[in-house]
Amino acid sequence: MDCIHLTGIRCYGFTGFLPEEQVLGQWFEVDVKLWLDLSQPSQTDNIEDTIDYRCTIALIQNLVKTSKFALVERLAGAIADGILEDSSTINQVQVILSKPAAPIPDFTGKISIELVRTKV
Helix, strand or coil, X not given: CEEEEEEEEEEEECCCCCHHHHHHCEEEEEEEEEXXXXXXXXXXXXXXXCCCHHHHHHHHHHHHHHCCCCCHXXXXXXXXHHHHHHCCCCCEEEEEEEECCXXXXXXXXXXXXXXXXXXX
């Protein structure tokens, strides 16, 4: 199966366990892999034969900006579900959602959630 990678989607959102995260917000980074059959667009060179990744990026940005979940796991799941529901051609999606500045004392790393969902 073929794959499209969309990486470095940076969005400001309000998901987090701490109350201040849901009020002040924070930056999130999203990478997705989209599995679909690209044999037709690789031959036809028509956008109609593939997905328009601008729509997928906009969907991700909108979900991050408007969601107020306690857990990043829930936000990652919402992104995966939204992508699969939005496209009839995507068979599987991988979402890596990162919090590059998690509010944890003495922690300078980032938190990432990775999940894979397959269309049933």
